[in-house]
Amino acid sequence: MLIEMAFFLTPHPSAVAKIRKARLMSQEAVAIEANVPLAIIEQIETAPKAISKRMAFSVAKSLAVPIQSLFSDDVEVDTNIPDFRTAGNRPAVLTSSGLARLARTRSITNYLADGAFDQDARFQNVGTVKVGDTDRAISLISTLYRPVRSSSGAVNPQDTFRETRVSLESSGIIVLCDRVGDAFRGFCYAMPREFPVIFVNTSGQRPATKLFTLLHEAVHVVTGSTGISDPSILNNRLERFCNSVAAAVMMPSAEFQAYYSRVKNRDVRSAVDSLSRQFGASKQATALRVTDLGIDAEFYAKWSASLPAKVPPIQEEDEDESDGGGGGISSQIARFGYLLPNMLIGAVKSKAISQYDAYRLTNLKPSTISQIAEIGANRLGQ
Structure with a gap:
């Protein structure tokens, strides 16, 4: 049982199908790209099926998504999924932090x-x-x-x-x-x-x-x-x-x-x-x-x-990087830039959205968003 758990994985059928369709790929195209039998792609899109870890990576590579995406029953996909292949044309394995940034963006x-x-x-x-x-x-x-x-x-x-x-x-x-x-x-x-x-x-x-x-x-x-x-x-x-x-x-x-x-x-x-x-x-x-x-x-x-x-x-080239971070307004500008806060505060002022909407999107206090927007209006020439 331990060996099976270590070397076999079970993709979620709906996830594989949704990602494939978002990529505008046929089952045959995925099979060819992943170098696996067409029957395997058909089976894993129909019902839960354990496949080897190596095969799972090949399918993720063919779909150009983080391998975790194959196992989610509520994966959100669209026709503009970023191509998450990394060095060696391998699928990226993102941490929860990376996936969270992707979802927020x-x-x-x-x-x-x-x-x-x-x-x-x-x-x-x-x-x-x-x-x-x-x-x-x-x-x-x-x-x-x-x-x-x-x-x-x-x-x-x-x-x-x-x-x-x-x-x-x-x-x-x-x-x-x-x-x-x-x-x-x-x-x-x-x-x-x-x-x-x-x-x-x-x-x-x-x-x-x-x-x-x-x-x-x-x-x-x-x-x-x-x-x-x-x-x-x-x-x-x-x-x-x-x-x-x-x-x-x-x-x-x-x-x-x-x-x-x-x-x-x-x-x-x-x-x-x-x-x-x-x-x-x-x-x-x-x-x-x-x-x-x-x-x-x-x-x-x-x-x-x-x-x-x-x-x-x-x-x-990543050695000796100095950390220009900090917990004040400068660090928030570094994270969010000027344009997004400027747009959000404009929409709040026109009552098109609420302050809570702006907070939910950025996790920034309304006063912080306003302060960034005020600085940004000058920097962006608005």
Whole structure:
């Protein structure tokens, strides 16, 4: 019995069927993607059936959802479920904290779709870029990017993140930030006729990494696609596109190549460190940029190989992060930004929603929401 419990799992039939339909996939497509017999998919959608743990992971991978989703009898799904595949194209296993952030973010997008809010204020370019249309994507994201440079010309990633976030929110994209003990760096919901919402996981990320995540998710918004930000994903066309556009905006080709010529004779780690500091980009994104521009096809591989074996590349750039948190109004602004509180307090004042509704959505006191909104009105130019 213990062996059976350890190696066999029983997905909930309705959960598998609901997720599959939300993904617009046939049973045959799931079976092919998961590399399991069609009969297995038919059986687990019909009645409770124990399958191997390995097979359960394969089904979750094919549906691109956290594996926990397969076992919930009340799983909430829609056609815009984020693609929760992580490094190695494996399904993410989210903690309860991660799932809670996902649920709250989706509830915010659903709530703001109500007629109580000014729909003209939302970002108007959701889904206007096709994957592969690099020039248009770079053009759109560049208009939202707000680099803040030091006297030496180097980009300050912390200040740039702050100003770019304000730019995104001024354009009608809500940006939420919070610490979640899961491996993903961010995700977004971006559907036509809804307010797009970006979530950045600030746990264990240095400023440069958070900035790259923010731009990566902004590319998801303009493509009208959801996804989870994990820089180790190299074999997913959408994720690679988002990564390459974010990198191109942060590290423009001509400027990047000119600076690279100054450091190319250094060892790869030293060169990446210098480039990363100059452009305010994460080290991993910087190393990939060298390869993507065709400067050195083997550069990323050489940089990865140069890292200490006991430190995975995704952790390399997360060291020595300073915690800019705190319990006051600043920490709440860091979590919720300006746009969401501004919209909520406006709806409360117009009596379109109650103060309790605003509290229920954010867990913030009305006075706190009002204070953030007052500050935000100036920052957002409203």
